[in-house]
Amino acid sequence: MTFHILTIFPEFFSGPFEHGVIRKAQAEGRLEIRVHDLRHWTYDRHRTVDDRPFGGGEGMLLKPEPLFEAVEAILPKRTPKQKVILLSAQGRRFTQALAREFSMMNDLLLICGRYEGVDERVAEHLADAEVSIGDFVLSGGELAAAAIVDSVARLLPGVLGNEHSTRNESFCEENEGLLDCPQYTRPAEYRGWAVPDVLLGGNHEEIKRWRRAASLAKTERLRPDLMESRELRKN
Numbered sequence: 685m686t687f688h689i690l691t692i693f694p695e696f697f698s699g700p701f702e703h704g705v706i707r708k709a710q711a712e713g714r715l716e717i718r719v720h721d722l723r724h725w726t727y728d729r730h731r732t733v734d735d736r737p738f739g740g741g742e743g744m745l746l747k748p749e750p751l752f753e754a755v756e757a758i759l760p761k762r763t764p765k766q767k768v769i770l771l772s773a774q775g776r777r778f779t780q781a782l783a784r785e786f787s788m789m790n791d792l793l794l795i796c797g798r799y800e801g802v803d804e805r806v807a808e809h810l811a812d813a814e815v816s817i818g819d820f821v822l823s824g825g826e827l828a829a830a831a832i833v834d835s836v837a838r839l840l841p842g843v844l845g846n847e848h849s850t851r852n853e854s855f856c857e858e859n860e861g862l863l864d865c866p867q868y869t870r871p872a873e874y875r876g877w878a879v880p881d882v883l884l885g886g887n888h889e890e891i892k893r894w895r896r897a898a899s900l901a902k903t904e905r906l907r908p909d910l911m912e913s914r915e916l917r918k919n
Contacts, residue, residue, distance in 0.1 A: 688792070689833070697719045697830065714843055720754060722751065745803055751806050769792065770807055770815070771829060772802070778832060863906060866902060
């Protein structure tokens, strides 16, 4: 799979992808990350990518011309296995389910917004979807792009050492969208806090039941909204 990141700050990505499983996966040829400088598709002496919004208002907007030309040059004949995503605070919330959907693509192109946003014609006629990583506003889409690449990449075959690692994580379908259960490691007791006895007993059926109950309890405590969604799906 190839990730394309379209940005006015290509140097931002010199660090995030040089560590851990992403670096290893790139070295093994399991994925490729291509960072594209949007200013490459500008033709004035100042390499201008932004302008004032019509109708007035604060800040500047990314212009449509360089964005359209860049995407059309990077993916000249877009196929159903290639998606263009505009990263925007106004977009659909990024979830584990969406990460899995993206992991089925051959190419994923992420447009990093900046300033006060992007000309709306980019969202309407160029991007396949607008996506947000949460209900808050960032200075630009670069941090969001790094998060999405990491989340999607770890779902690709061979990227993680154990392919079963993602099956029972928080938000996964196999876990019904719930949070993962609490996890413990050695020592069995630390500062008077003991690991639950059931995890030390070796009875796998009891451990399975405990983990299920603990997952439900943790989700109810920390993310009751997920419990509500689960009940709605049942109904």
